Amino acid sequence: MRDVLSLYSEKVMEHFKNPRNVGEIENPDGIGHVGNPVCGDIMELYIKVKDEVIVDAKFKTFGCGAAIATSSMVTELVKGKTVEGALKISNHAVAEALGGLPPIKMHCSLLAEEALKSAIEDYLTKSKKGKARRHKENAKCKIQ
Amino acid sequence: MRDVLSLYSEKVMEHFKNPRNVGEIENPDGIGHVGNPVCGDIMELYIKVKDEVIVDAKFKTFGCGAAIATSSMVTELVKGKTVEGALKISNHAVAEALGGLPPIKMHCSLLAEEALKSAIEDYLTKSKKGKARRHKENAKCKIQ
Amino acid sequence: MRRIYLDYAATTPTHPEVVKAMLPYFTDVFGNPSSIYSYGQEAKGAIEEARSKVADLIGAQSEELVFTSGGTEADNFAIKGVAYTNEHKGNHIITTPIEHHAGMETCKSLERRGVRVTYLPVDEHGLVDPDNVRRAITDKTILISVMHANNEMGTIEPIAEIGKIAREARIYFHTDAVQTVGHIPVDVNELGVDLLSMSAHKLYGPKGVGALYVRGGTKLLPFMHGGEQERRRRASTENVPGIVGFGRAIELAKQEMDEEAERLTYLRDQLIKGLLERIDHIRLNGHLTKRLLNNVNVSVDFVEGESMLLNLDLEGICASTGSACSSSSLEPSYVLLALGLSPELAHGSLRFTLGRENTSKDIDYVLEVLPKIVAKLRAMSPLLKSRR
Amino acid sequence: MRRIYLDYAATTPTHPEVVKAMLPYFTDVFGNPSSIYSYGQEAKGAIEEARSKVADLIGAQSEELVFTSGGTEADNFAIKGVAYTNEHKGNHIITTPIEHHAGMETCKSLERRGVRVTYLPVDEHGLVDPDNVRRAITDKTILISVMHANNEMGTIEPIAEIGKIAREARIYFHTDAVQTVGHIPVDVNELGVDLLSMSAHKLYGPKGVGALYVRGGTKLLPFMHGGEQERRRRASTENVPGIVGFGRAIELAKQEMDEEAERLTYLRDQLIKGLLERIDHIRLNGHLTKRLLNNVNVSVDFVEGESMLLNLDLEGICASTGSACSSSSLEPSYVLLALGLSPELAHGSLRFTLGRENTSKDIDYVLEVLPKIVAKLRAMSPLLKSRR
Ligand SMILES: Cc1ncc(COP(=O)(O)O)c(C=O)c1O
Ligand SMILES: Cc1ncc(COP(=O)(O)O)c(C=O)c1O
Secondary structure, eight states: OOSSOTTSOHHHHHHHHSOSSBSOOSSOSEEEEEEETTTTEEEEEEEEEETTEEEEEEEEEESOHHHHHHHHHHHHHHTTOBHHHHHTOOHHHHHHHTTOOOGGGHHHHHHHHHHHHHHHHHHHHHTTSSOOOOOOOOOOSSOO | OOSSOTTSOHHHHHHHHSOSSBSOOSSOSEEEEEEETTTTEEEEEEEEEETTEEEEEEEEEESOHHHHHHHHHHHHHHTTOBHHHHHTOOHHHHHHHTTOOOGGGHHHHHHHHHHHHHHHHHHHHHTTSSOOOOOOOOOOSSOO | OOOEEOBTTTOOOOOHHHHHHHTHHHHTSOOOTTOOSHHHHHHHHHHHHHHHHHHHHTTOOGGGEEEESSHHHHHHHHHHHHHHHTTTTOOEEEEOTTSOHHHHHHHHHHHTTTOEEEEOOBOTTOOBOHHHHHHHOOTTEEEEEOOSBOTTTOBBOOHHHHHHHHHHHTOEEEEEOTTTTTTSOOOHHHHTOSEEEEEGGGTTSOTTOEEEEEOTTOOOOOSSOSSOHHHHTSOSOOOHHHHHHHHHHHHHHHHHHHHHHHHHHHHHHHHHHHHHHHSSSEEEOSOSSSBOTTEEEEEETTSOHHHHHHHHHHTTEEOBOOOGGGSSSOSOOHHHHHTTOOHHHHHTEEEEEOOTTOOHHHHHHHHHHHHHHHHHHHHTOHHHHHHO | OOOEEOBTTTOOOOOHHHHHHHTHHHHTSOOOTTOOSHHHHHHHHHHHHHHHHHHHHTTOOGGGEEEESSHHHHHHHHHHHHHHHTTTTOOEEEEOTTSOHHHHHHHHHHHTTTOEEEEOOBOTTOOBOHHHHHHHOOTTEEEEEOOSBOTTTOBBOOHHHHHHHHHHHTOEEEEEOTTTTTTSOOOHHHHTOSEEEEEGGGTTSOTTOEEEEEOTTOOOOOSSOSSOHHHHTSOSOOOHHHHHHHHHHHHHHHHHHHHHHHHHHHHHHHHHHHHHHHSSSEEEOSOSSSBOTTEEEEEETTSOHHHHHHHHHHTTEEOBOOOGGGSSSOSOOHHHHHTTOOHHHHHTEEEEEOOTTOOHHHHHHHHHHHHHHHHHHHHTOHHHHHHO
């Protein structure tokens, strides 16, 4: 049997099989909670920030293979980045880092981007360092 | 290769391959002419009558395998019959004598019956022995 | 790694005997059955032989069977056929919310063209109540279409009872029997149906061929217009090898049905019992006893179906899910939602459907592997946390 | 007795290489292509490979191809699809009186539903005049459907010219290329078509599979409603072996096209010449040069087609006729009548269509056998007498 399913890239499967940074952070500096059970994807993303740098990130995800892999990847990408830098991580960057996603799964990468933005906003609000920006609405049950 | 096509019975194919009584009778006592080029079947049937008995019958036919076989069979069936007896030969009798016809070819047997009736009428009219009966209309281009 | 196929409701391997029966019709007896030369007539003969085998299994007359390209075409043909043929009589169809996409989408396409469709409720086990059918009938009703057994959660519907109601009311009755023909006894007269859909690839026949049973006397506009094949009911050069294969598959199914039924029922119950024992927060979907003998459908709390499937696949197990994520829409299975399941539970469903090659060992293997997978996924589930 | 098959336009034997390519997909890679496990994805991969082969041959993009159950479904899908999708824009279709039954009957079924159909005239060789297309266009015209080459008398229509007209007028243009794809070069862009029908069994592929080319951007309601296969354009579990076989057949056709074209053209011309020389009162139907390279269609005065066919069959030769008697209706070929032939001549037509296994010897054999058959049948023909 092939180890890698052709639906997903090798990289996606690698992250799916061994997701990085699973779990919660005690006393996080920001939490992002996005998704919707109707659509079958729920992501929670926790960040720890020190001197405007994201020093740790963890996630919990209910969702398909792509949802788990993008969660794993976004936590990897974000670590060590400044808050400003992290805000620039787009869903395409996440998908790209995973070697691409099938078109019908691109919405998962969007969810990961939103989870990150939402966690950062939460951090900014709590730390009163900025005004709360409205993060984008959760992805509707629709393929982007 | 099978010698007999399964579309037609063996008997039909036998008459198709070796049709009996092909040709015309010089100075016939009756001629039946039925069919219609649009439908692809034209039959001419000639009879010779002596003392109310059909002593010879011949045909010419433009038509499919079933048309040729039924023409051949009807000329066989009619020989030696009285005129009255011949009038009783139905299309079903012709089809039966051939071991059956495919449903879509039953109209050919009807044509044979009509050719015979038409020839007999012609004889009766000519010999003034009866009033002309109207023979049935030619089969329309329609499957009976 | 061994591969364990547990998705027989999605499709089955073509039986080697079936392939063997088909082969001559590709290269040797390849003639067009509409041709009158012996060579075409031989192909025609083979089709008629297959037709009588299929008819025989379901208690029908040969002339009542029309071969199609599969179950979907049979459903489209039946439903659109009745709707278009009977436009002058009425424009109301009664069906269920748990039909296969083929029935469901066909009805929806008719709704967009002005047909009124009643989707009867089903109970939490997926059962239609025949009394509801009776109550839904109006003087505009032209068709009742209720599937024989559901492909997803396996519930077998009370078709014979509905058949009686339909007959009394003189309304055409269609059933999608794609999941039952060849697996459990199906008799068109006992069921009282006028139209019944079948598909060969669900019973170890080839993909791309099926049939619609059309009770003698039923007027039905063709779905595929063109040549005069299938007594002018379905145009297109006949898929001779496919039809021959379908016939052979039906023959084999008939021979093996009783024995397989017993064997598979046992394996199914073993799997259900094992899953309920070894995994907590799990529930069986569909009816416990009025159920396809090879169908196991469970919902696993807190985890999503596709991620279970992928993990199962990594362990060599092929199964299926009603989670949206395995299809190109995102909503979870409408069938499971119709049973009243929450979206999470519908997303967390897993279907195992058993077949000819499965043994007890396969069941044991699933029971060994799946609990670990569930544990792993639950460890990363935000839903579980929120309930602590 | 040797068998000489000269009815390749009716259907072709599946190439042994094609059967070989199909086999693994019956028993081995049998998974449902919609399944996400690797096993289904392998089947999906095979389909996509086939799709790109077919697309490649006709100069299309892979996404523009939808697999169907054959040429008839492709025609139904294209014509009904455009008609139903564009109801709000108009209700007028332009086509010809020589389309295959699949196109013709589909148009007639739409006429019964209120669509207005113009059947353009054709000249005595079966050619459509593009100017007539232009003139027939109204502001209600939503579709032009003209076949690429006629299956009966082989005339090749000026599709590229009509394509230009259709494009200028911004009207969808469909062509039935069932008889040309795989035999002569077909390029959807050169032809300027939006929709193009194909069928595998006409090019040494399996029966029961075909495709519709749908130009990118063309909106088309599905014909088969149900699951999400074929990018939601055509529901039903994919006929994986059939599609793989289609792909392989296309590949082989591409390799052999040039050589076969030359060989068959030579044989065809040998047969035409021989028939005209050896049988009096015979005429070639269709265009002399704008003609399928494997098609010979003649009308033999005074004799009926089926009786010639049966006699040919007895000599081991498979051919075909436009005589009604070979079908279940009695009217002769509407195609030949459209050329202006009398009913007798239409009934007296014979079609020989050549293919891969034919050689010069076959032609010689036909030329030896047919004159005797004609003589025998003419001896019993009442039509001949009446002209003496
Ligand atoms: C209940 C039911 N109906 C219809 C179908 C459609 O059959 P097919 O894939 O042969 O078109 C299926 C399976 O796909 C099914 O399970
Ligand atoms: C020109 C043409 N169109 C359509 C068809 C129908 O194709 P199929 O038999 O694959 O449905 C045929 C052959 O039968 C044909 O020759």
